[in-house]
Amino acid sequence: MTTHHETYTAPPFGPALMLNAFAPSRGWNPKDGFPDFSFIWRGYQISPAALATLQRAAGRDDAATADRLILLAPHVTGFRLTMALLMCRDWPLPIWRALQLRNRLIRSGDIKLDAASDLIVRAIGWRVHDKGIELDVLAQLMQGGDCPWQSITTFYYRGRFDGPASHGADDGAPMASPPIDPSLPPMTQWTVDGGERLRWAALTGDYNPLHLVDIYARATGFAAASAHPQRIAAQCLGHLAPTPEHPTQLDLWLKGPVYFGRSASLREASNDDGTTFGLWIDGDDRPAMVGVMR
Template sequence: MTTHHETYTAAPFAPALMLNALAPSRGWNPKDGFPDFSFIWRGYQISAAALATLQRAAGRDDAATLDRLMLLAPHVTGFRLTMALLMCRDWPLPIWRALQLRNRLIRSGAIKLDTPSDLIVRATGWRVHDRGIELDVLAQLMQGEDCPWQSITTFYYRGRFDGPARHGADDGAPIASPSVDPSLPPLTQWTVAGGERLRWAALTGDYNPLHLVDIYARATGFAAASAHPQRIAVQCLGHLTAPAAAPTQLDLWLKGPVYFGRTASLREVANEDGTTFGLWIDGDDRPAMVGRMS
């Protein structure tokens, strides 16, 4: 199995990553699977300015919303390190074949702002299906000796691949999402704003033109450009009426694009075990995003 360990002392440089993505991929070898890579961003920190951007997107700055956003903040601002991993020249499959499916975000302690930290990402497990591969990427935030936050992001590569049916841990969000009754009255509705696209690309490190350029999105078969999933998750958390207790886990299922200019409808079901929510875009029968916060 190929090993590769790379350390960044500043944010991975997006143009260099995009050049890597244009290089030919070495291809899938079922004997090797995904390589044993670990990427480390030393000095990573969540700035107060970045958190303020999330609060503006959420539309609320109360304490309960801030607690929810702190569960998402490392995922938003540290996502470019995952992009660096998936765009590495030695990665077997190209980034343009990867589709983000699910997220599991876990907070186990206090997350400090404006504190130089280590962010570490690596592939931990994958499953070979009839029509593709699911890959789990683990991200961990280290602040001194503590790991107050980690995430497991599941990606999907379409195609037919040989190899063992599964490898490594399967600790991410489950394949099946919880259901939210679409007949429930919406908790709230809003128009998905198309401004600040480059700001969110810079925050996440995801400069996919599907999130930036309407003409490109339509040329590739989509109705329009769509918002970054992290941006939509922030907006959902800002509208929830869940209890004020700080959540320790958030699972997200990304089911479809959230197009700019469309009307979004958020529905919520809360009980003693947590809050489940679904986001629908006008004209679509199925939700574009489902989440469970506990």
């Protein structure tokens, strides 16, 4: 199995990563699977400017919303390290074949915003299906000897792949999202703002033109450019009903594009296990995003 360990002492440079996306991929080898890579970002921090961007997206700056955004913030601002992993020249499959399916974000301690930290990402498991392969990427925030936050992001590569049916643990969000009744009255509705597109690209490291340029999105078969999923997650967290305790886990299922300029409707249902929510875009029968906050 190919190994590769890379250390950054500054944010991975987005344009350089995008150039890697055009390099030929070495191809899938069922004997090797996904390689044993670890990418480390030393000195990683969540900046006040990044938190301000999240709060603008959420539309609220109260303490409860800020607490929720702390759970989301490392996923947003550290996502470029995952992009660096998936766009590495030695990675077997090209980034343009990868579709982000779901996220599991876990907070297990206090996240110190003013402390220099290490962020580490690596592939931990995959599952071969009839029409594609799922890949789990683990991100861990290390502050001193503690790991107060981690995430598992599941990507899907379309195609047919040989090899064992599974490899590694399956610890991410479940494949099937929980149901939420579409007949529930919306908690709130808003129009998906199309501003700050480049800011969110810079924040996440995801410069996919599908999130930036309407003409390009339409030329590739979409109705318009669509928002980064992290941005939509922040908007949902800002509109959910208050909860008495700070959240420790957030599972997200990304089911479809959230187009700029469309009307969005948020529905939620709460019980002792947490809050389940779904975001519908005007004109679509199924939700574009489903989440569970515990």
